[in-house]
Amino acid sequence: MRKKITLRGIVIIVLFLVFGFNVVKQTMAIKRINNDIAEKSEQLNEKKEENRKLQAELERVQSNYDYLEKLARERLGLIKEGEQIILPSEPQE
Secondary structure (H helix, E strand, C coil): CCCCCCHHHHHHHHHHHHHHHHHHHHHHHHHHHHHHHHHHHHHHHHHHHHHHHHHHHHHHHHHCHHHHHHHHHHHHCCCCCCCCCCCCCCCCC
């Protein structure tokens, strides 16, 4: 004997399909959020490391006048009063 598919059976099947779809959708959303959390955590760790390096450099600069003078000479091209900058000339052909 063949059973007839009743309206009640169709409703149950549709409800299971909707429930299954929602479970898959929520699972994908959770996975995406977990990936975002991992990415943001990695970015946070990178920023913490950068901050640590900057803090160390700041402490060196604040506590070491010679280091500050070296940075001024190398990065800014500053010279002391009475000094002259000597630049190498381009080789002539």
